[in-house]
Amino acid sequence: MEPIENLKKVRLEKLSKIKKLGINPYPAKSSKKTDIEQALKSIGKEVITAGRILAIRGHGGSSFVDLMDYSGKIQLFFSKSQLSKDNGQLLELLDTGDFIEVSGKVEKTQAGETTIFVENLTLLTKSIRPIPPSFYGLKNVETRLRKRYLDLLVNRQELELFQKKASFWKSIRDYLSKENFIEVETPALEPIAGGADANPFITHHNALDTDFFLRISLELYQKRLLVGGFEKIFEIGKIFRNEGIDAEHLQDYLQMEFYWAYASYEELLSFVPKFYQFVVEETLGTTKSKFQNREIDWAGKWPTVDYIESFKDETGINLLSRVSKEDLFKLAIKVGAKTDEKMGKGRLIDAVYKKTVRPKLFQPTLLINHPVEVSPLAKRDDKNPNVVQRVQVLAAGTEVGNGWSELNDPVDQEERFKEQQALRKAGDEEAQMYDADFVEALEYGMPPAAGFGLSQRLFAVLVNRPIRETVFFPPLKSGKK
DSSP: OHEEEEEEHHHHHHHHHHHHHHSSSOOOOOOHHHHHHHHHTTTTSEEEEEEEEOOOEEETTTTEEEEEETTTTEEEEEEGGSSSSHHHHHHHOOOOOOOOEEEEEEOTTTOEEEEEEEEEEEEEEOOSSSSGGGGOOOOOOHHHHHHHHHHHOOHHHHHHHHHHHHHHHHHHHHHHHHHHHHHOOOOSSSSSOOSSSSOOEEEETTTTTEEEEEESSSSSHHHHHHHOOEEEEEEEEEEOOOOOOBBBSEEEEEEEEEEEETTTTHHHHHHHHHHHHHHHHHHSSSSEEEEEEEEEEEESOEEEEHHHHHHHHHHSTTTOOOOHHHHHHHHHHHHOOOOOOTTTTTHHHHHHHHTTTOOOOOOOEEEEEGGGGOOBBBBSSSTTTEEEEEEEETTTTTEEEOOOOOOHHHHHHHHHHHHHHHHHHHOTTOOOOOOOOHHHHTTTTOOOEEEEEEHHHHHHHHHTOOGGGSSSSOOOOOOOO
8 A cells, every 4th residue: 555645745736736726625614405315315306415525436527426424425426518617627636535515416327326416516625634445344443443533434333333322321311301300410520539439530620739539420429419409310421430441341431320319229120120121222223132142132021139149059158147358358269350458348249249140140130139348338228237228230241230229327328438448548449438528418318319320331231342442532552653
């Protein structure tokens, strides 16, 4: 392939010639009236449309051009004898990648292809860097993600993926709004990062001369709003976690959390499946999806699985008995879980569960009765204080949703924060921080409430893609220029 600098040089020479013709190669606006999808349905009508040139084929005194916009692709026909002198000269200086506007009548060619027979041509943008042919059928994931604009341009299925993603988040808003939830906005910069077990990013606020954390969840400020009098609220916002990269984890991603005063996790058990079924059907057009060549059926009644019982079935250990941290550490090593001597009992239990129980839950499942050690913000069960009122949504062997009867006892909350603080002092960087202001807010009184969250991971499962491929520009190591 010819060096890119030589190809750019040729295009820059064409750009110079275009300017000498008195043509502005980068005008400020277009007169586009019809998108290409509409133009394809406008046989016998005059249209004005615009888009990017994908291909140019010359045949003596005529040329065929493939033009694409967001809505689709159409063929253009240029007859030099029918064009003005300026248009004819401009046509000779066009390249693939250029944006043009055309007007003309839509007809069928002898071959039966819907075509715009161009009467007038306007240059909108001159492309000076050619689209690399290697991007067609591109397989190198790192290159695709680094040059995502080219990936979207030449791999139409990628653009369609993000159309589905837009439908996914819209359907979440639509459903919750229909259920009378109010959308709210809470700070992304927090003096204390809370609401999840995660390692936060730290930044500095120059005007206040204070360090802040980028939020790791949407939880604690929404609960403050419940204290303030709101009853049904939700937020869709970016959260930031300074953790490893794999098929399920990103450092910054969209998450939704809602909080529902006067409800408990029992209401979630019936609400959540209907919520998901609506979102899945609005996103995919069906309640069935595929993940790694297996079908997931989101419709119907979902089974409920007990955390304590399933953990015992897989490991032989009853978490309601006195299980030492040492025994859990040995078990974690035995099952191949990632371990650290600084991890507390809750993190060790969770690590074992993720290696033993979770991978076997492929169809949509509601997991309940989690041990209190793994849920420092959830309300204890009235009948058994060793477990909490929590529900996880599992599918495709991973967590795709999480909900609780929210802890609103300020004394209990303070004690759990102290336990987490002790773990942090012992070296567990993902243990939760002590948030004195949040405890103070609870002391004023927060109504009983249910909380639930889901993230972009659910969308990644629905479209059977690693999560970083479901964002436009994921974090990547610096590449050579």
